[in-house]
Amino acid sequence: MAVKITDECIACEACESECPVAAILADGNEKNPKDGILYVKPESCVECVDHADAPRCAEACPTAGAIVWDMPYTTDFSTYYSSGHESGEYKIREHKSKGLMLPEIKSQKFRPEIPMSTREAYGNVSNF
């Protein structure tokens, strides 16, 4: 990942079209495990690295605390994401032959300058 959309989201959908990699799913999308809020696919989000100076979704979001930092989508956090998938926090894409697209199948770019303490605290991305 990634960034994550929280329960503070008001489902205004301002962020969805801003994502350069189509990682944001609308409320009601069958691949969105959440109800009433939008969802960021951690296996797709690249934290806007190589696309923008800062996460575009957070720049478009009018709601404080709706988009927060999550863990990098790297093998170090494979267990974090596989447990989150099992608990329903995430809905990691299942590839026909490769199986669940966990970080060991395909890791994603992330912003190393974001401190792990900020990620662990689910810090607000708009403070970036």
Ligand code: SF4
């Ligand atoms: S940080 Fe960038 S890549 Fe990730 S969901 Fe937001 S807009 Fe998409």
Ligand code: SF4
């Ligand atoms: S812009 Fe913010 S409040 Fe609006 S849908 Fe996206 S995360 Fe939710």
